[in-house]
Amino acid sequence: MNLDHFGMDTITLAGPLEAKLRAVRAAGFTQIMLSARDIAGHPQGEAAAIAAVRESGLRVTGFQVLRDFEGLSGHLHAYKVDIAKAMLRMCHALDARVLLVCSSTSKHATGETDALVRDLRKLATLALPLNIRIAYEALSWGRHVNEYPHAWRLVEAADHPSLGLALDAFHLLATGTGLEALEDVAPDKIALVQLADFMWQETRSPEERIETARHLRVFPGEGAHSAEVAELVRRLDHAGYRGDYSFEVFNDDYLQLPLAVVAERAHRSVRWLAGHVARRSLPLRRTLAN
Amino acid sequence: MSLDEHNPEPSNPLGMDGIEFVEYATSQPQALGALLQSMGFMPVARHRSREVMLYRQGTMNLIVNAHPEPPPGLAAPGATPALTAFALRVRDAGYAWRHALDLGAWEMPTRASAMELNIPGIRGVGDSLVYFVDRHKEFSIYDVDFVPLPGAARQPPALAGLHYFGIVQSIYGERTREWVDFYQSLFGFTVLPEGKYFGVLPKGTLLESPCRKFYLQLVEPPPGAEDIEWEERLLRVGLGAPDVIAATRALRERGVVFVDRGPVQPSEKGALTQIYLGGVTFELVVSHLRP
Numbered sequence: 001m002n003l004d005h006f007g008m009d010t011i012t013l014a015g016p017l018e019a020k021l022r023a024v025r026a027a028g029f030t031q032i033m034l035s036a037r038d039i040a041g042h043p044q045g046e047a048a049a050i051a052a053v054r055e056s057g058l059r060v061t062g063f064q065v066l067r068d069f070e071g072l073s074g075h076l077h078a079y080k081v082d083i084a085k086a087m088l089r090m091c092h093a094l095d096a097r098v099l100l101v102c103s104s105t106s107k108h109a110t111g112e113t114d115a116l117v118r119d120l121r122k123l124a125t126l127a128l129p130l131n132i133r134i135a136y137e138a139l140s141w142g143r144h145v146n147e148y149p150h151a152w153r154l155v156e157a158a159d160h161p162s163l164g165l166a167l168d169a170f171h172l173l174a175t176g177t178g179l180e181a182l183e184d185v186a187p188d189k190i191a192l193v194q195l196a197d198f199m200w201q202e203t204r205s206p207e208e209r210i211e212t213a214r215h216l217r218v219f220p221g222e223g224a225h226s227a228e229v230a231e232l233v234r235r236l237d238h239a240g241y242r243g244d245y246s247f248e249v250f251n252d253d254y255l256q257l258p259l260a261v262v263a264e265r266a267h268r269s270v271r272w273l274a275g276h277v278a279r280r281s282l283p284l285r286r287t288l289a290n
Numbered sequence: 291m292s293l294d295e296h297n298p299e300p301s302n303p304l305g306m307d308g309i310e311f312v313e314y315a316t317s318q319p320q321a322l323g324a325l326l327q328s329m330g331f332m333p334v335a336r337h338r339s340r341e342v343m344l345y346r347q348g349t350m351n352l353i354v355n356a357h358p359e360p361p362p363g364l365a366a367p368g369a370t371p372a373l374t375a376f377a378l379r380v381r382d383a384g385y386a387w388r389h390a391l392d393l394g395a396w397e398m399p400t401r402a403s404a405m406e407l408n409i410p411g412i413r414g415v416g417d418s419l420v421y422f423v424d425r426h427k428e429f430s431i432y433d434v435d436f437v438p439l440p441g442a443a444r445q446p447p448a449l450a451g452l453h454y455f456g457i458v459q460s461i462y463g464e465r466t467r468e469w470v471d472f473y474q475s476l477f478g479f480t481v482l483p484e485g486k487y488f489g490v491l492p493k494g495t496l497l498e499s500p501c502r503k504f505y506l507q508l509v510e511p512p513p514g515a516e517d518i519e520w521e522e523r524l525l526r527v528g529l530g531a532p533d534v535i536a537a538t539r540a541l542r543e544r545g546v547v548f549v550d551r552g553p554v555q556p557s558e559k560g561a562l563t564q565i566y567l568g569g570v571t572f573e574l575v576v577s578h579l580r581p
């Protein structure tokens with residue numbers, strides 16, 4: 001495990017895309033998680049945003065986020081397939097290998113397993129020719145799927161090489177889902193791990209989870225559950241997961257701070273995690289010493 | 291269409307029945323045409339509205355597309371001929387197409403002009419397309435869209451019994467499982483057991499069509515190939531011959547040059563032509579398939 005395994009997420013930082021890319025790079029990170037809004041909302045247009053990402057030299061951890069895809073039918077399904085295809089094209093243009101997909105919150109979506117599995121397989125087949133992997137995440141306020149063991153059962157049943165599981169530490173902590181079920185998850189089927197903590201001991205309602213998730217997350221080592229976050233990373237590392245860890249930190253305060261200050265907090269979080277996780281990390285120490 | 295025809299055998303969900311045609315795209319159709327003729331293909335018809343030519347030998351149809359205006363989202367033909375499409379014979383092209391889209395295939399852009407057939411198709415690997423054709427028995431798709439060349443034979447015979455045997459596709463490293471899933475789930479291909487190979491290039495993964503009339507070969511980059519340019523695309527066509535030695539001899543007499551060094555030198559199992567026009571090769575494979 002070294003600094004190259006960790007990335008920042010543009011949603012943590014204020015300002016234009018180019019400034020975010022520079023700040024992340026300057027802090028020593030080599031990868032960045034991008035949001036569709038970074039591209040679609042770029043004042044000079046999509047092509048300029050893609051060029052900025054390429055010029056940054058940063059590897060794209062993944063692209064987010066496709067919402068409310070699975071479980072729909074009829075024209076709602078057809079509409080979401082169109083949206084998915086447009087996002088996959090953007091993802092491909094950015095050389096991103098992972099598209100993050102959150103479990104549906106739609107009241108129009110069924111929770112029937114066969115339908116969810118069929119839709120996830122379809123999405124993975126759409127992603128396949130573009131060399132993109134779908135990372136399916138249980139949103140803690142998802143309508144039917146809101147804990148990772150359920151998301152994993154669907155991913156496992158879909159059994160598609162372009163489909164994997166996304167784990168978000170925040171959602172695990174928010175629902176109080178234990179780490180024991182990780183033993184059932186094949187490490188090579190984990191497509192992305194997102195790390196964040198928060199300040200409260202617990203979030204009691206879906207509304208409180210949404211509020212906390214969108215405004216009040218912090219970096220691992222800064223919150224009330226950091227030991228659990230470190231334990232999550234330790235277990236994944238021990239199980240053989242060698243993919244990326246991305247800091248998925250939505251925080252209103254960080255959006256008011258200079259980018260370098262926030263990026264330094266992210267860097268400190270990597271050091272904190274490295275200190276708490278059994279090390280595969282000589283390169284980490286070297287990188288940090290440099 | 292009866293109910294039974296919409297519920298075909300699970301082992302061949304689309305009622306697949308071989309390759310109807312393969313298609314190359316090039317901005318230099320005459321150079322490719324000359325190569326094809328030395329390989330035994332004869333020009334038989336020209337498209338009514340586009341710069342597209344139909345070549346044929348025996349059971350094989352081959353289309354050379356030099357039309358400078360591609361459908362939206364696809365590249366115009368370059369000078370180096372590229373293998374850009376293959377067409378599958380299926381029981382019901384419309385059903386096959388909807389089935390593929392339902393499972394997550396990408397629709398291909400349409401481009402038929404007035405009074406032309408709109409052949410349904412999906413996006414395949416890279417910029418390539420996979421078409422579905424069901425009109426290969428009563429009348430052919432070529433009767434509608436193509437005008438026969440004056441004086442040309444309609445059914446030129448196959449040289450040395452040549453027939454379509456398979457298509458080779460290059461894929462990125464560690465992508466075999468993905469492409470196997472693609473061809474299995476959309477079309478019903480099955481993986482041949484490891485170690486079962488044909489021809490002189492024993493590598494990659496072989497998939498057999500559900501009709502057992504042709505093969506797809508998926509080839510990842512060789513180890514240590516980090517520096518070579520490698521992309522996912524259709525690479526070459528494999529031609530089956532009942533007697534490869536005789537076929538090689540007949541083709542050599544027409545000026546075709548085969549690689550004759552190293553492990554791929556011509557043998558009774560197979561042979562590989564040199565690279566023509568910056569990127570076109572044909573592979574011969576011993577085959578007793580009856581297309």
